[in-house]
Amino acid sequence: MVHKILQRGKGFSVLAGDTEYQTEFVIFAAPTFLAPYLMEGMAPLYDFEYSPWLTANLTLEHFPESYGTDPTWDNVFMESPTLGYVDATHQSLRSHVDRTVWTFYWALADGLPSENRQLLLNQDWNYWKDAILHDLERVHPDIRKCVSRIDIMRLGHAMARPKVGAIFSAERRNLAKMHGRILFANSDLSGFSIFEEAQYRGVHAADRVLSQVAGTEARTH
Ligand SMILES: Cc1cc2nc3c(=O)[nH]c(=O)nc-3n(C[C@H](O)[C@H](O)[C@H](O)COP(=O)(O)OP(=O)(O)OC[C@H]3O[C@@H](n4cnc5c(N)ncnc54)[C@H](O)[C@@H]3O)c2cc1C
Numbered sequence: 001m002v003h004k005i006l007q008r009g010k011g012f013s014v015l016a017g018d019t020e021y022q023t024e025f026v027i028f029a030a031p032t033f034l035a036p037y038l039m040e041g042m043a044p045l046y047d048f049e050y051s052p053w054l055t056a057n058l059t060l061e062h063f064p065e066s067y068g069t070d071p072t073w074d075n076v077f078m079e080s081p082t083l084g085y086v087d088a089t090h091q092s093l094r095s096h097v098d099r100t101v102w103t104f105y106w107a108l109a110d111g112l113p114s115e116n117r118q119l120l121l122n123q124d125w126n127y128w129k130d131a132i133l134h135d136l137e138r139v140h141p142d143i144r145k146c147v148s149r150i151d152i153m154r155l156g157h158a159m160a161r162p163k164v165g166a167i168f169s170a171e172r173r174n175l176a177k178m179h180g181r182i183l184f185a186n187s188d189l190s191g192f193s194i195f196e197e198a199q200y201r202g203v204h205a206a207d208r209v210l211s212q213v214a215g216t217e218a219r220t221h
Contacts, residue, residue: 002030005039010181025212027205029185031157032175039182047169048188052117053158054106056132058085059149061099064140075139082106082135104132107159120154128152160188167191176201178208 004015005026014021028035033050036042063071073091076084083105089097108116129150136143166172176189185205190197 002038005182007040012182024181025209026182027185027202027209028182029202029205031160032184032186032188033157035184045171047163047166047171049113049161049163049166050157050188051113051159051161052108052120053155054108054120054128055153055155056104056106056128057151058102058104058132058147059099060102060146061148062146063100064143064146067139067141077135077139080135080138081110082132085136104136106132109161113161117156120156125150125152159193160191162191178205181212183208 002014002016004013005028006013006015008022011022011024012026014023014026031050033045033048036044071087071090074084074086085102085104088101088103108119110116129152132150133144133147140146172189172191175184178184183205185201187193187195187198187201189201
């Protein structure tokens with residue numbers, strides 16, 4: 001984990017653990033809100049907003065009863081605050097599956113992110129276990145008899161979310177410019193986190209650095 005990035009002449013010292021790397025360029029692909037904690041003199045960001053999420057892996061000893069339909073891969077319940085679950089063994093080629101794992105997703109999107117982060121911190125495993133099972137048992141009434149284990153992950157800043165005006169944010173647009181020797185490349189610069197934006201920004205940053213290196217070499221030789 002990188003814990004400091006220092007300007008050194010035209011380049012940088014990047015400190016990770018006890019190791020110090022000397023670099024000509026930095027591609028900063030970690031979530032952008034972390035940059036001010038790592039880079040000297042960088043002011044805290046004010047236009048980036050992140051939703052906290054909770055995910056849980058439920059180990060099922062056997063499949064529960066289901067109201068309404070056959071089991072599917074992705075299961076979203078109507079009138080639920082959660083995003084439901086995906087079944088990790090749905091594409092298994094085995095002819096018979098007894099046990100499975102469901103991954104349950106809960107984007108805490110209603111209300112202020114800071115309050116929802118506090119809720120994540122304040123409530124313990126028992127609270128979330130009951131909330132998850134309560135949601136699931138509306139469709140799977142015997143779910144409590146099937147689950148043998150629940151592993152819960154609290155993600156304080158899981159996904160960037162665009163707040164009103166984000167598209168015009170001068171701060172975001174400036175950081176996304178990719179000029180100079182530090183290039184920001186996290187998907188949050190697109191306003192919200194999706195894989196396509198992560199891939200686009202990473203490749204774009206690498207191309208920019210390569211062309212700058214090539215330009216430098218062309219001038220040197
Ligand atoms: C529960 C959940 C479900 C999602 N589902 C989808 C989906 O179905 N489809 C979709 O398109 N997107 C989904 N997303 C969004 C997804 O996270 C993004 O699309 C993608 O991961 C963003 O990639 P990224 O490279 O921009 O950032 P990240 O994946 O966040 O990568 C940033 C990396 O920086 C590393 N890092 C942080 N600090 C440091 C440090 N100090 N030193 C070194 N490394 C550091 C982190 O460990 C991380 O690996 C989901 C997100 C969540 C939380």
